[in-house]
Amino acid sequence: MTESQRRIILSVEDIHVFYGAIHAIKGVSLEVREDEIVTLIGANGAGKSTTLNAITGLLKPRSGKIVYDDKLISGKKASKIVPMGLCLCPEGRRIFQQLTVRENLDMGGYTRSRSEIRESMDEMFERFPRLKEREKQIAGTLSGGEQQMLAMARALMARPKLLMLDEPSMGLAPILVEQIFDIIKELHGSGVTILLVEQNARMALSVADRAYVMETGVITMTGKASALLHNDAVQKAYLGN
Amino acid sequence: MDIMSVIINGLSIGSIYAIIALGYTMVYGIAKMLNFAHGDVIMVGAYTFFAAAHARNLNGPAGPLIAVLIAIVLCALLGMAIEFLAYRSLRQAPSLAVLITAIGVSYLLQNVMQTVMSLDGVDRFFKNVLGVVISENNDKPIFGADTKMITDLVNMQSLDIHLSETLTIPGLAIVTIAVNLVIVVLLSLFVNYTKMGKAMRSVSEDRSAAQLMGININRTITVTFAIGSALAAIAGILYCAFPHELVPTTGSIPGIKAFIAAVIGGIGSIPGALIGGLLLGFVEQLSRSVLPVTELTDAVVYSVLIIVLLFRPTGLLGKKIREKV
Numbered sequence: 001m002t003e004s005q006r007r008i009i010l011s012v013e014d015i016h017v018f019y020g021a022i023h024a025i026k027g028v029s030l031e032v033r034e035d036e037i038v039t040l041i042g043a044n045g046a047g048k049s050t051t052l053n054a055i056t057g058l059l060k061p062r063s064g065k066i067v068y069d070d071k072l073i074s075g076k077k078a079s080k081i082v083p084m085g086l087c088l089c090p091e092g093r094r095i096f097q098q099l100t101v102r103e104n105l106d107m108g109g110y111t112r113s114r115s116e117i118r119e120s121m122d123e124m125f126e127r128f129p130r131l132k133e134r135e136k137q138i139a140g141t142l143s144g145g146e147q148q149m150l151a152m153a154r155a156l157m158a159r160p161k162l163l164m165l166d167e168p169s170m171g172l173a174p175i176l177v178e179q180i181f182d183i184i185k186e187l188h189g190s191g192v193t194i195l196l197v198e199q200n201a202r203m204a205l206s207v208a209d210r211a212y213v214m215e216t217g218v219i220t221m222t223g224k225a226s227a228l229l230h231n232d233a234v235q236k237a238y239l240g241n
Numbered sequence: 242m243d244i245m246s247v248i249i250n251g252l253s254i255g256s257i258y259a260i261i262a263l264g265y266t267m268v269y270g271i272a273k274m275l276n277f278a279h280g281d282v283i284m285v286g287a288y289t290f291f292a293a294a295h296a297r298n299l300n301g302p303a304g305p306l307i308a309v310l311i312a313i314v315l316c317a318l319l320g321m322a323i324e325f326l327a328y329r330s331l332r333q334a335p336s337l338a339v340l341i342t343a344i345g346v347s348y349l350l351q352n353v354m355q356t357v358m359s360l361d362g363v364d365r366f367f368k369n370v371l372g373v374v375i376s377e378n379n380d381k382p383i384f385g386a387d388t389k390m391i392t393d394l395v396n397m398q399s400l401d402i403h404l405s406e407t408l409t410i411p412g413l414a415i416v417t418i419a420v421n422l423v424i425v426v427l428l429s430l431f432v433n434y435t436k437m438g439k440a441m442r443s444v445s446e447d448r449s450a451a452q453l454m455g456i457n458i459n460r461t462i463t464v465t466f467a468i469g470s471a472l473a474a475i476a477g478i479l480y481c482a483f484p485h486e487l488v489p490t491t492g493s494i495p496g497i498k499a500f501i502a503a504v505i506g507g508i509g510s511i512p513g514a515l516i517g518g519l520l521l522g523f524v525e526q527l528s529r530s531v532l533p534v535t536e537l538t539d540a541v542v543y544s545v546l547i548i549v550l551l552f553r554p555t556g557l558l559g560k561k562i563r564e565k566v
Contacts, residue, residue: 058449082455094450096443107443110436111455158455
């Protein structure tokens with residue numbers, strides 16, 4: 001199937017987000033098609049996380065439209081959006097440090113039935129055997145890499161159709177970064193659409209189909225990830241060449 | 242001084258403080274606010290019990306128990322209403338605004354109760370509108386602005402245990418301590434093992450991450466208020482049975498003491514509320530029996546708070562506040 005035939009699963013149309021008087025997102029539009037990996041790259045403070053938070057309902061855009069799975073979701077609360085299959089694995093992992101690994105996964109499946117949770121839990125333990133070993137451990141005692149895996153597994157417990165990952169490689173050793181990106185590819189292979197925000201632009205562009213480049217609240221460039229990887233401006237600004 | 246009676250009294254008044262402190266600590270842990278109107282919910286609970294127990298329809302042997310249930314349900318609804326009307330719109334407001342609002346709600350409850358009790362024709366309202374006759378057996382009206390006592394409504398002398406000629410464990414003390422233990426055990430099970438309990442702990446730790454799980458924050462906070470206020474009703478009845486006089490300001494003192502108990506134990510911690518409450522009750526009873534002037538008792542109680550906070554600023558079982566990276 002060619003790219004243009006795939007169904008649009010998420011479309012963000014000209015959203016503006018404010019933090020008090022600060023105009024953080026100034027008219028961002030982007031779209032994600034079914035079965036794609038789309039990445040959003042940019043410097044610190046460009047508004048990448050804010051964009052994701054607005055999509056998931058943690059922040060309310062002052063204007064603009066967000067349509068997911070043919071339904072208007074801008075203005076809806078996260079507790080209404082998550083059960084629709086749109087999940088965010090937030091920046092800095094944000095696992096529940098004082099809950100056990102198992103309880104964290106339980107919470108990931110909060111909107112689903114008990115039997116569905118059990119089924120997904122088994123899946124997660126199969127995919128992440130380390131989490132199975134640490135099932136009863138308090139999550140705050142896990143290592144950084146394990147915490148990132150827990151955060152991703154927790155988001156997957158909701159069985160998302162579209163998974164948004166915010167800086168999954170942040171603060172991890174290179175070998176763990178490789179591992180996280182392997183998992184992202186695997187997830188994509190199993191039919192999850194992914195919107196990935198990353199500072200590690202090289203890694204992000206190498207796994208993504210398409211990419212958006214963001215600068216101070218606006219999208220400045222967009223295109224095929226492979227093309228952006230070789231674009232001079234992108235190389236200079238984000239790839240350190 | 243009789244050490245056994247100090248222990249028994251300390252444990253029972255301490256249990257009451259603990260039950261109230263649980264409400265403070267849960268609301269603080271999950272909604273991150275100090276609900277200073279909590280003490281006044283205690284008073285509403287005691288008044289509700291007082292009125293319900295005088296309802297002629299509840300004259301049977303199960304009457305007082307049904308009156309307790311009515312008080313519990315009414316206070317749970319009151320707690321939910323307070324949260325919805327007064328606090329919900331202040332979720333993002335600075336904590337000082339929330340605190341002042343809570344104090345306002347506290348005065349509101351006291352004054353409304355004062356007004357309701359001194360209104361003419363409250364008993365006629367119950368009789369004509371709700372079809373409930375509320376009066377003493379000799380038809381003497383029970384409403385009015387005077388001080389009420391509920392001691393004859395909660396007579397538990399049949400449960401007294403006589404250990405020796407001089408030492409009796411009052412039935413009320415046994416019931417109070419038992420109720421407290423049952424509440425703490427049930428609450429711990431609820432918070433640790435149910436879906437709602439886990440959601441509460443998640444909200445307590447990281448509200449926006451909890452939202453990302455699809456947890457409805459408002460509903461979680463509403464349930465917290467309902468539980469805390471239901472516990473306040475139970476505590477109010479036990480407190481007035483102890484006995485204490487029932488007036489519209491009855492809730493203030495136990496409210497403040499229980500707040501101190503929650504802080505001593507480590508606010509936000511359920512076992513902390515239990516330990517803080519029992520410790521405070523014990524210290525209070527001990528100083529009352531040792532000190533030459535009973536007026537000094539409260540000074541001793543408040544000193545315990547200062548001493549504990551000097552050495553453990555987050556309370557006995559409080560969590561260390563972790564710096565965010």
